[in-house]
Every structure is written in structure tokens, then in C-alpha cells.
Amino acid sequence: MQDKDSKQLSGEMIQVVSFSLGNEEYGVDIAQVQEINRMVQITHVPRAPHFMEGVINLRGQLIPIIDLRARFDMPRVEHTKNTRIVVTEIGSKRVGMVVDAVSEVLRVPVEQVEEAPEMITGVETEYIRGVGKLGDRLIIMLDLQRVISASEKRELETLDAAAPEATAVS
Amino acid sequence: MSEEFFDREEFVQYFKDETDELLQTVDSSLLQLEKYVDADDIDAEIVNELFRAMHTIKGSAGMLGFTEVQELAHRLESVFDLLRKDRMPLSQQSIDLLFEGCDILTALIRALTGEAIVPEGVDGYMERLESFSSLYETAAAIVAGGAERHEDQGEERLDATTEEIAAFEADVARLLAGSESGKLPAELLATAADAPQPADGAAHPTHQARQEQRRNLSQTIRVDIERLDALLSLVGELVINRTRISDIAATLARSLSDFKDTPACGVIEPLTKDLADSAGLLARTTNEIQEGIMKVRMVPIGQVFERFPRMVRDLSKARKKEVRLEIRGAETDLDKTVVDEIGEPLMHLIRNCVDHGIEEAEERLGLGKPEVGTIRLNAYHEGNQIIIEVGDDGRGINLARVREKGIRQGLVSESDKLTDREIMELIFQPGFSTAEKVTDISGRGVGMDVVKKNIARLKGIFDIDSTEGVGTIFTIKLPLTLAIIQALLVRVGGELYSIPLDSVIESQRVEMSEVRTVHGNEVITLRGAVVPLLRIGEFFGLGTTRDPEKVMIVIVNMQGRQVGIVVDSFQGEQEIVIKPLSDVIGRISGISGATILGNGSISLIIDVHSLVGDAYASGRVARAEYSAV
Missing domain, CATH: 1.20.120.160 (HPT domain)
Structure with a gap:
């Protein structure tokens, strides 16, 4: 990775963990990634937003799992042996994300990261921090905070619609 | 400095x-x-x-x-x-x-x-x-x-x-x-020389x-509650691991016969026995630590009661009523977090007693009651619960007036046939108040609904018993602690769910031939009472299929109402440590949290209160009171 252009190394670099969803390549800041796990049994949580896959037990801790495909309105696929759970930590929140496969850790020069052009991908631009160019590869850099917080917002809307005041019973 | x-x-x-x-x-x-x-x-x-x-x-x-x-x-x-x-x-x-x-x-x-x-x-x-x-x-x-x-x-x-x-x-x-x-x-x-001596020496x-x-x-020290919370959480982990190790020991003991007559048997057999012994010892110590840490977190409810004598004194003066407050069971212990939360609801209840319950002195004398009204505050343990009662010997709840008010406020309609219980429950509706005019004590239309919500949040049960002319008793039942509970494990659609045992009345297997329908909703008759059924698998959208022959039912109690939750099978009782679901998922109606079981798998904990409330609201459950008529 750090071979082709030595001038790039002198500039500021960011390290990203790259993974794939369909034909696209995504990246998240390595500082936000806690660990990468193989698929484990996920406990389904009923009445959660559709992209909440459920919760897993990670060494005694409950970690909520987001299905990124569902989050980005991509068609669901069967889990394969390459499917991974990327456990991220944003603030004090820990969230796992199901991705098709994890490829590698990349060093991307900061100046090669551009603002996301509108609708370059199927992913709504609100979740994207930018697009990193590495040779002819395009890495879509995710804004995890948005991926999570937007989920809270939507989830609340879902809740409001689905659950009228419990005390309205008589 | x-x-x-x-x-x-x-x-x-x-x-x-x-x-x-x-x-x-x-x-x-x-x-x-x-x-x-x-x-x-x-x-x-x-x-x-x-x-x-x-x-x-x-x-x-x-x-x-x-x-x-x-x-x-x-x-x-x-x-x-x-x-x-x-x-x-x-x-x-x-x-x-x-x-x-x-x-x-x-x-x-x-x-x-x-x-x-x-x-x-x-x-x-x-x-x-x-x-x-x-x-x-x-x-x-x-x-x-x-x-x-x-x-x-x-x-x-x-x-x-x-x-x-x-x-x-x-x-x-x-x-x-x-x-x-x-x-x-x-x-x-x-100095008034001939003033009488205070009557009861016991009070001093x-x-x-x-x-x-x-x-x-x-001999006491002050400890930050957060440190105790951290300890309790660690104990929770310990309890989970204890259960897990006991499980492993039991599994190993069961599979010992597989090794019979193999050379390894001589090594494995004594080790298995040692493991079982250690697991037993670990279980005992863990239990003691758990009990110990629970006790440390316990404080007498008197801490909350302390402020009420003064409050009653001021309130009764302001309302020109003669009220005496009797406190019993101030030494009853309960979890610090519960103590912190229960003060506010109790305050509302006592205010309610002074304002709505106790009559003015003249009226009381006319009714042949003692001039001084009495409010009784009582706390005691009952099993794994603490019961707090707030009672008065005042005028009681006038059901006709409550009903009339309910109609005027549009909560019910004139034609609704309501049981006494349902009329009583109107009091819990937001904005309900029978006070004719707003006073600084109560009557602002906040009160009972807030009390009920606060108590429900503490996993408690709130009940009113009132006899007109004789008095009212509010009863609050609370779990001793919120962190570790006894639960009934059930299987629904391939997942294990935990139902807190304090809301479970019984579990039963019922033949489908005994299940009737009322307006398309299933009910069963249990000892003369009509109990509506809630197929939780369908309610949660778990894609469960119905068994054409029988239903497995967990009868739960919510505010005196019984509902039968239909599950796939019963998996026994277990002590579980409640863990909140991540706030990334947020609050989900019907689920109060999750627990990690001995084998490492996760079981979601059913919040009976919101589940049944929602089921009623969405019309998924027959209204038993009507179907009985």
C-alpha cells in the first residue's frame, strides 16, 4: 500500500479499515474500530428498526448489531464464511456492523479524500464523510456517528408510530 | 488554598x-x-x-x-x-x-x-x-x-x-x-406553668x-452509589459465569458415561468430580457475595418517610384540617435506587390524602369520626417485594363522581358500562382530577397518572382500594432490587425470552378445544374468569406457527388483569441479571432488557406491563371485562 507514491507518505495519512458491501468498498477510521469478528449467533430483537439485526454477547457485553446492507437499503444476502461483524466504538456507544467481507487496513492521504459527490453510490450521502481515492480504488468513508444517530432518530419515529401510550388502556 | x-x-x-x-x-x-x-x-x-x-x-x-x-x-x-x-x-x-x-x-x-x-x-x-x-x-x-x-x-x-x-x-x-x-x-x-406534659413518652x-x-x-462510611453500581455489575458477571460453570460441570458429568472403559476415564472421572465440587463452592460464595452487595445497597425506607411528618404538618395547617400521620415500618430496607425514586410518588399520594381524603374537622365530627384524621404510612416486606401502603380514614373515592368527571372530560362516554374497577382506573388517566378548584396542594390535574407511571418504571404495581365514607388505601408493591430477578424462561420462535416471575401467576398447557374467541380474539376460561390470550410470537412478528392441538400459556398479572401469553414451550425458572439494551436500539415496547444465560446465549426480558398495555391498545387482546358480561 505504501509503495507507489512516496510523496504521499510525507503528507498526513489516515488509516481506515476497509470492507465490502456488494461491489462497493467502504472504510471507517481505524480508531473507531474495536475488533473484527466472524459471524456469531445474533439474538433477534423484535419491534426494533428493520436494520437492527439484533444483539450479540461479546465477552459478557451486549452489543447491538446493525445490518449495514439493510441500513443502506441494499438487498439482503445470505451470510457467507466471509461475512464479518465490525465492532465499532463511537463515544461510549459500541455497535457491531454486519458487512460482506473485510479486506484490509489502508493508509489514505488526507488530501486524497474528497467530499462525496451527490448520489455517487446507493448510499445516502448523509452517512458519508467523503470518498478516498487510492489509485483507481474509491473508498467510501463512513460517518459512523451519523450511521448510528440517524438510526436513533428513525427508530424513535418507528416507536411513536407503533406504540401508542401504554397507559391508554382501561 | x-x-x-x-x-x-x-x-x-x-x-x-x-x-x-x-x-x-x-x-x-x-x-x-x-x-x-x-x-x-x-x-x-x-x-x-x-x-x-x-x-x-x-x-x-x-x-x-x-x-x-x-x-x-x-x-x-x-x-x-x-x-x-x-x-x-x-x-x-x-x-x-x-x-x-x-x-x-x-x-x-x-x-x-x-x-x-x-x-x-x-x-x-x-x-x-x-x-x-x-x-x-x-x-x-x-x-x-x-x-x-x-x-x-x-x-x-x-x-x-x-x-x-x-x-x-x-x-x-x-x-x-x-x-x-x-x-x-x-x-x-x-412560661405557661400548668401546660400538660406530652402524652406519649414512646415518641421520644x-x-x-x-x-x-x-x-x-x-461506624458508617459514605460511599458513592456509582461505585456500588460498578460492584453490582461485576457481581452480575460473576453470577452469569457461575451459572455457566455449573452448566459445564453438569454437562461433563452427564457425558462421563461416554468415556467408560476408555483409558482416559481414570483421569477424567476424578477431575469431573472436582469440577462439580468447585462449581458448587463457587456458586455458594457467589451467592453470598451477591447477597452481601445487595444488602450494602439497601437503605431503610425511613430515609424517605422522614420528610413526610413535616409535610403533613404544613399541609394540614394550610388546609385547616386536623391530620395525624402514623408511620410504621420505617426500618424496612430496600435498594437505594428505588428509595431515591419512590419519594416523589409517595409525596403525591400523601398530598392526595390530605387534600381529597381527609374531611374537615366539623364534617368528621358530624359523621361520627374522630376529629383528627389519620394518614397511615406503612412499609413491610413480603417475599421478594416491599409493600408500601398509604391509607387515610377520610371520605373515600366517590365512584359516581369520578365517573361523571370522566364523562365530562371525555375519557369515557355516558353509555359505557364500567365496572367499579374500571371507574377507579379513570383516576390514573392523565389530566384527571376531581378537585373542584385548583389549590396549591393538589388538583392541578397531575398526580395519579404520574404516580402510576413512576411506579411502573420501578417495575412496581400500584393499586387503589377505597370504600366511600371509610377511607382509601393506596398500595405500592415494589421489587427489592432492580438488577437481579427471578424469571421464567420460555421459548418463542426459536429464541428464549425471560418473563419476570413477579408478574407470572402460573403457566399452563391448554387444549385448543378449550380456547374460545370473542370478537375474533382468543380467550380461555380459568376458574370462572375469562382470560384473554396474547400470541406473543405473532405480536412480535417472529413467524411462529400455531399448534392446532394445544397452547402453552403463561398467565401474567397486570394491574389486577390477567392475560395469557402464548409461548412455544416453558424452559424453567432462573435467576437473571438485567442488562439494558443499548441506547442505540432505544426503548422497545414489550422488552425491558436482556440477560446473558449460562451458556452464553442472550435472552430478551419481556416487559409485561408495556407488552400487555400495547396489546390492549392495538386491539390484539380481547377485553376480558366485556367478554365476561
Whole structure:
């Protein structure tokens, strides 16, 4: 990775963990990634937003799992042996994300990261921090905070619609 | 002191904690002292306690530079000093003045820690207090001075003191004119010699008992609740692992026969036995640690009760009613977090009793009831629960009036046939109030619904029992702790769910032939009562299929209503540690959290309250009350 252009190394670099969803390549800041796990049994949580896959037990801790495909309105696929759970930590929140496969850790020069052009991908631009160019590869850099917080917002809307005041019973 | 060595914030917090406790003591001591009003002889120990408390507040406030608090505490201390030196008779006026001072002091301290705004009229109060106590200081000086002079020249003493007394009387007159309500009647100056002694000696702890109490206090330490929470959470992990190790030991013991007659058997067999023994020991120790940490978190509910005598006193005065508060079971322990949350609901209930329950004295006499109304506050343990009752001997709930009000507020319609129970439940509706006019005590339309919500949040059950003309009893049932509970494990659509055992009445297998439908909703008849069924798998959208022959039902109780939750199978009872679902998922109606089981798998915990509430609201469950008609 750090071979082709030595001038790039002198500039500021960011390290990203790259993974794939369909034909696209995504990246998240390595500082936000806690660990990468193989698929484990996920406990389904009923009445959660559709992209909440459920919760897993990670060494005694409950970690909520987001299905990124569902989050980005991509068609669901069967889990394969390459499917991974990327456990991220944003603030004090820990969230796992199901991705098709994890490829590698990349060093991307900061100046090669551009603002996301509108609708370059199927992913709504609100979740994207930018697009990193590495040779002819395009890495879509995710804004995890948005991926999570937007989920809270939507989830609340879902809740409001689905659950009228419990005390309205008589 | 430099910033580095003096964390002021921490000191202020400590000051606040300490004074909170002291002010509570002052409040309850003043209430005790009030019983001695106009009595000949007051319990010196109570006054001493008040004096010491005020002295400590004064000292701490001075150290932190809270001059206003220091000043006020100092003046109150002087009054207590006069009292304990018998230089001032105890009158209702002085007690009222002291109560007022205690309130202002509390408000001042709250203001310092940013919890409230600075109260008004502090200076005015201090002036009043100052002139009040200087009056008696002068009187004391005259008496002392008079006695001195008596020894040398008899004649002159008479003249001098007469003059001084004249000046003193002028002082009194000026003060009387100055105070708006004539707070200092002349007879205040003379001790009422023939006042009756306080009736019940039991209310005043003996000297020895107090000293004992103080000794016990010195053996305690203050611990941040967060540290205890952290410990409890660790114990939770330990409990999970204990269960897991026990599971492994049991599995190993079961599969031992597979190794029979193999060379490995000689090694594995004794090891298996050792593991089982260790697992047993670990289980026992873990249980003890768990119990221990639970006990550490337990505090007597009396901490909450303490503030109510004062509240009832003030409220009943404001409403011109005669009310007596009886407290029982103040020593009953429950979890600190629950204690912190239960104060507010109890306050609402007691207010309700004073405002709506207890009648005015004349009305009571007319009804042949004792003139003084009684509010009973009672707490006791029952199994894994604590029961708190707030009862009054007042007018009770007028169901007809509640119904009428409910119709007027559009909560029910004229034609609705309601059971007494359903009418009673109207009281829990947001905005419901039968008070004809808004008072500062209650009747603002907040109250019972808030109480019910708060109690539901604590996983508690709230109930009302009322007989018109006889009184009302509010009953609150709370779990002792919120962290570890007994649960019934059930399987639904391939997942394990936990149902808290405290809401489970029984579990049953029922033949489909016994299941009827009412308006398309399934019900069963259980001992004469119609119990609606809730197919939780379908409700949760788990894609479960119906068994054509039978249903497995867990009967749960919600506010006196029974609902049968249909599950796939029962998986036994287990102690579980409640873990909240991540806030990324947010609150999900019907699920209160999750737990990790011994084998590492996750079981979601069903929140019976919101589940059943939602099921009713969405019309998924037959309304049993109607279907029975």
C-alpha cells in the first residue's frame, strides 16, 4: 500500500479499515474500530428498526448489531464464511456492523479524500464523510456517528408510530 | 488554598450531603420539639441535638465561605442556645419561626449548589429572628443582673430593674407593632406553668437510645452509589459465569458415561468430580457475595418517610384540617435506587390524602369520626417485594363522581358500562382530577397518572382500594432490587425470552378445544374468569406457527388483569441479571432488557406491563371485562 507514491507518505495519512458491501468498498477510521469478528449467533430483537439485526454477547457485553446492507437499503444476502461483524466504538456507544467481507487496513492521504459527490453510490450521502481515492480504488468513508444517530432518530419515529401510550388502556 | 490542593466542587458536594442530612435531623427534631410547646419541661436532648446540628452547619458553611448560610445558622443556633439554657419558653410562635428558618436555610443551601434560586426575604427573616432572640437575651440579662445587685443594695435594685423592665416592655411593644401578625403576644413572655406534659413518652427516644444511635452512625462510611453500581455489575458477571460453570460441570458429568472403559476415564472421572465440587463452592460464595452487595445497597425506607411528618404538618395547617400521620415500618430496607425514586410518588399520594381524603374537622365530627384524621404510612416486606401502603380514614373515592368527571372530560362516554374497577382506573388517566378548584396542594390535574407511571418504571404495581365514607388505601408493591430477578424462561420462535416471575401467576398447557374467541380474539376460561390470550410470537412478528392441538400459556398479572401469553414451550425458572439494551436500539415496547444465560446465549426480558398495555391498545387482546358480561 505504501509503495507507489512516496510523496504521499510525507503528507498526513489516515488509516481506515476497509470492507465490502456488494461491489462497493467502504472504510471507517481505524480508531473507531474495536475488533473484527466472524459471524456469531445474533439474538433477534423484535419491534426494533428493520436494520437492527439484533444483539450479540461479546465477552459478557451486549452489543447491538446493525445490518449495514439493510441500513443502506441494499438487498439482503445470505451470510457467507466471509461475512464479518465490525465492532465499532463511537463515544461510549459500541455497535457491531454486519458487512460482506473485510479486506484490509489502508493508509489514505488526507488530501486524497474528497467530499462525496451527490448520489455517487446507493448510499445516502448523509452517512458519508467523503470518498478516498487510492489509485483507481474509491473508498467510501463512513460517518459512523451519523450511521448510528440517524438510526436513533428513525427508530424513535418507528416507536411513536407503533406504540401508542401504554397507559391508554382501561 | 491553591486550586491544585483544594477541589472546591468536591467540598461543596460534601457540604451539601452533610447538611442535607443535618437539616433532615433538624426538621424531625423540631417536629418532636413541637410536642413540648408551652410545656414546663422540654427534653433537653432534643434541643441539644438541634444546637449541635446548627453548629456544624455554621462551621462547615464558614469554612467554605458561605457567609449568608453561616450567619443564619449562627442566629438559629443562638435561639437553640437560649432554649437549652432555659432562657426562653417554647411557644408555638417560636417553633413556627424556627421551622421557617430551617426552610430558608435549606433553600439557601440549595441555591448555593445551583439547585434552586436564592430565596427571598432572607434579610427580613434574619432581622425578625435577631430581635426575637435579643428580646430574651435582654430578659435573661435583667434577671441575671437583678440577682447580682440583690446581694449589695436592695433598694437600688428595685429601682434599676423597674426602669429596665419598662424599657424591656417598650421593646416588646415595638416588636409587636413591627411584626405584621403580632407574632409575639405578651403571654409568650411568661412560661405557661400548668401546660400538660406530652402524652406519649414512646415518641421520644430515651437518652441512651440516642447515644446508641450516634455511636452507630460513627461506624458508617459514605460511599458513592456509582461505585456500588460498578460492584453490582461485576457481581452480575460473576453470577452469569457461575451459572455457566455449573452448566459445564453438569454437562461433563452427564457425558462421563461416554468415556467408560476408555483409558482416559481414570483421569477424567476424578477431575469431573472436582469440577462439580468447585462449581458448587463457587456458586455458594457467589451467592453470598451477591447477597452481601445487595444488602450494602439497601437503605431503610425511613430515609424517605422522614420528610413526610413535616409535610403533613404544613399541609394540614394550610388546609385547616386536623391530620395525624402514623408511620410504621420505617426500618424496612430496600435498594437505594428505588428509595431515591419512590419519594416523589409517595409525596403525591400523601398530598392526595390530605387534600381529597381527609374531611374537615366539623364534617368528621358530624359523621361520627374522630376529629383528627389519620394518614397511615406503612412499609413491610413480603417475599421478594416491599409493600408500601398509604391509607387515610377520610371520605373515600366517590365512584359516581369520578365517573361523571370522566364523562365530562371525555375519557369515557355516558353509555359505557364500567365496572367499579374500571371507574377507579379513570383516576390514573392523565389530566384527571376531581378537585373542584385548583389549590396549591393538589388538583392541578397531575398526580395519579404520574404516580402510576413512576411506579411502573420501578417495575412496581400500584393499586387503589377505597370504600366511600371509610377511607382509601393506596398500595405500592415494589421489587427489592432492580438488577437481579427471578424469571421464567420460555421459548418463542426459536429464541428464549425471560418473563419476570413477579408478574407470572402460573403457566399452563391448554387444549385448543378449550380456547374460545370473542370478537375474533382468543380467550380461555380459568376458574370462572375469562382470560384473554396474547400470541406473543405473532405480536412480535417472529413467524411462529400455531399448534392446532394445544397452547402453552403463561398467565401474567397486570394491574389486577390477567392475560395469557402464548409461548412455544416453558424452559424453567432462573435467576437473571438485567442488562439494558443499548441506547442505540432505544426503548422497545414489550422488552425491558436482556440477560446473558449460562451458556452464553442472550435472552430478551419481556416487559409485561408495556407488552400487555400495547396489546390492549392495538386491539390484539380481547377485553376480558366485556367478554365476561
